[in-house]
Amino acid sequence: MNARGHTDTTRKRRRPRVVYNLDRLPYLSDSEKARLRMVTEKYAFRANEYYLSLIDWSDPDDPIRRLIIPDVEELNTWGKLDASKEHAITVGKGIQHKYTHTVLLLANETCPSFCRYCFRKRLFMNGTDEVTYDLEPGIEYIREHQEVNNVLLTGGDPLVLPTPRLERILAALRRIDHVRIIRIGTKMPAFDPFRFINDDYLIDVLRKYSRPDRRIYMMCHFDHPRELTDEAREAINRVLEAGVVCANQNPIVRGISDDPGVMATLWNELSYIGVPQYYVFQCRPTIGNQPYAVPIVEAYHRIEEAKKSCSGLAKRLKYTMSHESGKIEVIGVDARHIYLKYHRAKHQVDRQRILVCHRDDQALWLDQLKPVDGYRNEYYRSGVEQRRGFGIGSDSGPYS
Numbered sequence: 062m063n064a065r066g067h068t069d070t071t072r073k074r075r076r077p078r079v080v081y082n083l084d085r086l087p088y089l090s091d092s093e094k095a096r097l098r099m100v101t102e103k104y105a106f107r108a109n110e111y112y113l114s115l116i117d118w119s120d121p122d123d124p125i126r127r128l129i130i131p132d133v134e135e136l137n138t139w140g141k142l143d144a145s146k147e148h149a150i151t152v153g154k155g156i157q158h159k160y161t162h163t164v165l166l167l168a169n170e171t172c173p174s175f176c177r178y179c180f181r182k183r184l185f186m187n188g189t190d191e192v193t194y195d196l197e198p199g200i201e202y203i204r205e206h207q208e209v210n211n212v213l214l215t216g217g218d219p220l221v222l223p224t225p226r227l228e229r230i231l232a233a234l235r236r237i238d239h240v241r242i243i244r245i246g247t248k249m250p251a252f253d254p255f256r257f258i259n260d261d262y263l264i265d266v267l268r269k270y271s272r273p274d275r276r277i278y279m280m281c282h283f284d285h286p287r288e289l290t291d292e293a294r295e296a297i298n299r300v301l302e303a304g305v306v307c308a309n310q311n312p313i314v315r316g317i318s319d320d321p322g323v324m325a326t327l328w329n330e331l332s333y334i335g336v337p338q339y340y341v342f343q344c345r346p347t348i349g350n351q352p353y354a355v356p357i358v359e360a361y362h363r364i365e366e367a368k369k370s371c372s373g374l375a376k377r378l379k380y381t382m383s384h385e386s387g388k389i390e391v392i393g394v395d396a397r398h399i400y401l402k403y404h405r406a407k408h409q410v411d412r413q414r415i416l417v418c419h420r421d422d423q424a425l426w427l428d429q430l431k432p433v434d435g436y437r438n439e440y441y442r443s444g445v446e447q448r449r450g451f452g453i454g455s456d457s458g459p460y461s
């Protein structure tokens with residue numbers, strides 16, 4: 062039986078098969094497939110039989126379905142390919158350095174399935190050349206930058222890589238004394254928990270390189286409590302027993318993770334199994350993402366509503382925008398204003414800065430907000446040189 066009580070055998074199969082073609086899905090009508098093909102010609106589709114088995118196909122609004130099955134509204138003209146201007150912080154192929162102590166290595170360009178709202182969907186598109194399989198230049202860059210004490214392996218999903226390759230990367234990073242934390246950003250526990258259940262070698266590798274004085278953190282990506290199947294919980298347990306620290310981060314997405322009851326259940330359940338919620342991200346204005354975006358004010362209120370049903374441990378999260386200028390927490394909304402604070406800042410001048418903006422219930426991103434006068438003046442006066450070229454506060458919105 063699957064999560065919604067349907068008879069199913071696919072979840073018992075070890076390492077589920079990948080499905081690249083919507084035409085192979087028996088639950089979609091021919092007319093649906095024809096319409097959705099227009100979407101997949103632009104934005105790739107990828108799923109696997111395990112994750113597909115979690116869908117309740119009798120519900121057209123099923124959140125798991127919404128997460129991986131395309132929506133024709135993705136074709137609306139909206140958003141940018143690289144909404145957070147990651148190209149501006151790319152210091153080498155597959156190497157991003159934005160915050161002093163942190164470097165990102167884009168370890169591959171695919172995931173076990175594709176989230177429709179992905180902010181890096183450009184990696185899955187033809188002609189992409191951002192990721193390199195030769196991580197040695199990235200390792201060398203980190204070796205030369207003594208200030209870097211934590212490295213995030215991301216992509217795509219690094220756990221798609223074969224275990225021996227992952228071990229070589231972890232071993233190389235562990236040979237660099239100043240790297241204390243290695244983070245692995247992954248949705249594998251949700252998309253394919255058998256990756257952890259079946260591969261003892263992977264668990265041994267995690268145990269070997271997550272040391273008492275320098276841990277590996279697994280930054281999980283669960284969007285909905287229905288992803289927390291028995292298999293996913295078993296996967297997480299194996300990872301925790303290997304000495305890896307886990308946390309969860311996900312965007313607030315219309316129809317998937319925007320319901321206060323769903324959020325509260327997810328965060329509470331995650332706290333029970335040792336994966337506390339770390340960030341809830343504002344959905345970036347990336348092309349194709351219009352149907353998934355929730356305005357800032359609405360998202361803030363829904364998150365606050367969800368927190369009312371959570372323990373302190375379950376609601377330690379920060380609701381943030383991963384803006385090109387930094388990670389900006391939404392700390393409050395009242396009748397007239399939206400209050401923001403830089404949690405991480407690209408430029409020193411913005412560190413811990415508070416911004417007060419006029420309330421705009423339609424705004425989806427910082428660039429659409431207007432700071433109130435006092436804050437506007439201070440914001441522009443300080444660090445204007447540093448920010449030059451990054452479009453902060455420009456009148457041009459993020460939407461084309």
Ligand code: SF4
Pocket residue numbers: 171172174175176178179180181182216217218247248282
């Ligand atoms: S897991 Fe992350 S990188 Fe992969 S498709 Fe989903 S949002 Fe994109």
